Amino acid sequence: MAPPPDWIAVDWGTSRLRAWAMGADGRPLAGAESGEGMGRLAPDGFEPALLRLAGPWLPAARGPVPVMACGMVGSRQGWVEAPYRAVPCAPLGAGFARAPAQDARLAVHVVPGLRQDRPPDVMRGEETQIAGVLAGDTGFDGVVCLPGTHTKWAHLSAGEVVSFTSCMTGELFDLLSRVSVLRHTLGGGWEDAAFAEGVGETLARPERLMTQLFALRAASLLGRLAPDAARARLSGLLIGAELAATRPWWLGRRVVVVGAEALSAIYLRALGLQGVAAERRDGRAMTLAGLAAARAMLAEGVA
């Protein structure tokens, strides 16, 4: 029998639910995940979904176990709305929202996302990973890039998120490669030279994105572009356009890329081509470090 957890960490996105039983030393004792993301759940579905993963970790007779959750679980369509906090602000702060759990063994606290009023932008979940970066490097001054469906670039200084911006690069790549006419053209492999060329083209001439997308299809029909090169080139064209849009964020600044290994490697490569030696932090590790920081704030009565 595993020891009972000191607390439970939850990363609850639109499509996935991930939970970890955490020890008092801040390390995970056990982990579990399911496809019961926020997007599939009605309001009364959240507690049963959480108990399906975390139920086995909960001791029968003891006070409630703190659960620290981040992500879309705190959106208006989530378990409880955790209203956005406005930047500039620390990534974590007062105002964890208490989700209405019925089971007396659960005390669920949801980390709010961040909002920016001008230009309008929002994040939910990434603020916790940013807190994880700061937890390991309290003096960090620079930019955190969090690649994903909606990649975020956040400028951090003096422990605060000063500003941030979002690019739909991941979602565009997914739609173009899976649903658009380009699906006939792309292979499953990769060719680094084609990626690098794509990055360079749209970074230098971002307007070319609009004509270069169909050109992938045309070049393939004319037998001039192999499927794996086409896939890498599409990724390069989109990330090059993203780097053109976010140039003020990464140019001349310290950059840390937070995410899963394969996707982070692509961003590190694209930044490396511009002479930016970005660092990498593991996405899951930063989520856990950020939730641990939230847990500590709760214990200290700060939040």
Next chain:
Amino acid sequence: MAPPPDWIAVDWGTSRLRAWAMGADGRPLAGAESGEGMGRLAPDGFEPALLRLAGPWLPAARGPVPVMACGMVGSRQGWVEAPYRAVPCAPLGAGFARAPAQDARLAVHVVPGLRQDRPPDVMRGEETQIAGVLAGDTGFDGVVCLPGTHTKWAHLSAGEVVSFTSCMTGELFDLLSRVSVLRHTLGGGWEDAAFAEGVGETLARPERLMTQLFALRAASLLGRLAPDAARARLSGLLIGAELAATRPWWLGRRVVVVGAEALSAIYLRALGLQGVAAERRDGRAMTLAGLAAARAMLAEGVA
């Protein structure tokens, strides 16, 4: 009983099949359409699909009726492959492909598409509409813009297509508005000021497209963008980026927009904002005029 047609005109795209019984005077006597586009048909499905529409027009005892067809019906996955002709060339020329019809009442000729080798590009169907523009204005020198799923811009001079380029603007708008996270944000209406602002932004700063897409979602979540304005702004951002990519095509040239009324109006408006007084031709009328020109070439033994 209607008189038998002199010939039959067919516009056979990926998703729609349209046919017209044509009189000797070049006017349609009747028309019909179905959803049996190229994308849904196996090789042996084309002839039955055509007969379902055109069968009632075919006289029982007479020689074969010429059928002039354009569009994806001539692709490798179509009824018969009509290999691309390379620009620079006239939009129509030698090399109509004969489709293998079993019914002795049909003599089906498929108009080839055009290809460009550098930079790689292809079109199928638009070459016929371009021929329709030239049929009504043999001395046309300028640019034809054909908005659609994959919008084409073609430079015409001395009766030839000199070069062309394609933008996936229509498909991007469809995917973003119907499938992406923006589907929650867009209304069904329109707001011209939001459209014009979007056009101006990405035309001036095309790299902003990558950040402005998610900003639509964020502004909506923060209560700062109404659904109808969001729809018009998305269209404007995409068309502004297209105009940035195609600036050498439309700047200082005579421009004719060929297409359906509503979509053409959007392009005319965007071009008008740049001081370009583009003319408009109806898409269906140009298809019929182009197919009539192909029919005349066949009768004269040119093709």
